[in-house]
Amino acid sequence: MKTDDLIGMLATGAGPAPRAVAARRLLPVMLGGLAASALLAVGVIGLVPTALFADGAWWTKFTYSAALAMALAWPVARLARPVARTRAPWQLVGAVVVAMALLGLWQLARIEPGARMDDFLGHSWAVCPWNILLLSLPAMGGTFWALRGLAPTRPRAAGLAAGLLAGAVAATGYALSCTELSMAFVATWYPLGIGLAGALGALLGPRVLRW
Numbered sequence: 001m002k003t004d005d006l007i008g009m010l011a012t013g014a015g016p017a018p019r020a021v022a023a024r025r026l027l028p029v030m031l032g033g034l035a036a037s038a039l040l041a042v043g044v045i046g047l048v049p050t051a052l053f054a055d056g057a058w059w060t061k062f063t064y065s066a067a068l069a070m071a072l073a074w075p076v077a078r079l080a081r082p083v084a085r086t087r088a089p090w091q092l093v094g095a096v097v098v099a100m101a102l103l104g105l106w107q108l109a110r111i112e113p114g115a116r117m118d119d120f121l122g123h124s125w126a127v128c129p130w131n132i133l134l135l136s137l138p139a140m141g142g143t144f145w146a147l148r149g150l151a152p153t154r155p156r157a158a159g160l161a162a163g164l165l166a167g168a169v170a171a172t173g174y175a176l177s178c179t180e181l182s183m184a185f186v187a188t189w190y191p192l193g194i195g196l197a198g199a200l201g202a203l204l205g206p207r208v209l210r211w
Contacts, residue, residue, distance in 0.1 A: 022077035025146040030073065030169055033139025037173030040135055045177035057181035064100050064186060065175055068194070069168035071096050076143065076165050079158040080150035086157075093164075097191060104187030122180040125189050132171050132193025133200070140166035140201060144208050152209050159205015160198050167197030 052058045074089035108116050122128075143162040152158035171190050180186065 022080040022146075022150055023073075025080075025149060026073055026077060026143070029139065029142035029146050030069065030165070033136075033142050033166060033169040034069075034173050036138035037135040037170040038176050039173075040138075041131070041174050041177040045131070047176060048179050052179065052181070055181060057183070058175070060103075060183065061178070061181070061186045061190075062172065062175045064096070065168060065172040065190065068093070068096050069165060069172055072161065072165040072168050076147070076158070076161045079154060079161050080147055080152050082151055082153040097187075100183065100187040104182075104184035107183045116184075119182045120184045120188065122182055122185040122189075124178070124180060125185065128174075128178065128180070128185075128189040129193035129196055132167055132174055132190065133196040135170035135174055136163070136166040136194075136197040136200075139169040140197065142166075144201075144204070147209055155205040155209035156202050157205070158209055160202035162205070163201020164194055164198035166201065167194030170194075170197065 048058070071089075071093045074092060075086050078084040078086045078089055108119065111119055140163055143166050144159075147158055147162060171194055174193075180189075
C-alpha cells in the first residue's frame with residue numbers, strides 16, 4: 001500500500017479534533033478535589049461558626065482561594081499539551097497573588113504597630129500550610145490522573161502546576177474550617193501551603209508524568 005493511500009484510509013471518517021479536552025478532564029477533578037478537601041476539613045477540623053459567613057473578610061479569603069484555583073487551571077491545561085506557551089497563564093496567577101498581597105499590606109498598615117504581628121500570625125500559622133498540603137492530596141491525585149491522559153512534555157513543570165492547582169483547590173475547601181480573617185495571614189500562609197503542594201507536584205511530576 002502506498003503512503004498516500006494509507007494516509008487517506010486513516011483519515012477516512014475522521015471528524016474534527018475534540019475541543020477543550022484538558023478542560024473536560026480537569027473540571028471534574030477540581031470539583032471532586034474541592035468536595036474532598038471540604039469534607040475532610042469540616043470532618044476533621046470542623047466548620048467555621050456560621051456568623052463568619054456574614055463577614056466580608058471570610059468571603060474575601062474564600063474568593064481569593066477559588067480565583068487562584070481557577071487561574072492555575074490555565075497553566076495546567078496549557079502544560080497538558082506539547083509546545084504550549086505559558087507566560088500569560090502564569091502572569092494571571094501572579095496577578096491574583098499580588099492583589100491579595102497588596103490587600104494584606106493595606107490592612108496591616110491600618111493596624112496599630114503593636115498588633116501587627118498578632119494579625120500576621122493569627123492563631124494557626126504553624127499548621128495552616130501543612131493542613132493545605134494534606135488536604136491537597138486528593139486533588140493532586142486527580143490532577144495527575146487527568147494529565148496522564150493528555151500529552152505533557154515538560155513533566156516537572158506540569159507537576160509543579162498540578163501541585164499548585166491542587167493546593168489552591170485545597171485552600172478553598174480549607175476556608176470552610178479556617179477562622180482566620182486577616183488578609184495578611186491569608187496572603188502569606190495560604191500561598192505557603194499552596195507552594196508546598198506545588199513543590200510536591202514538581203517532585204512527583206518526572207516520575208508520574210513520564211511517557
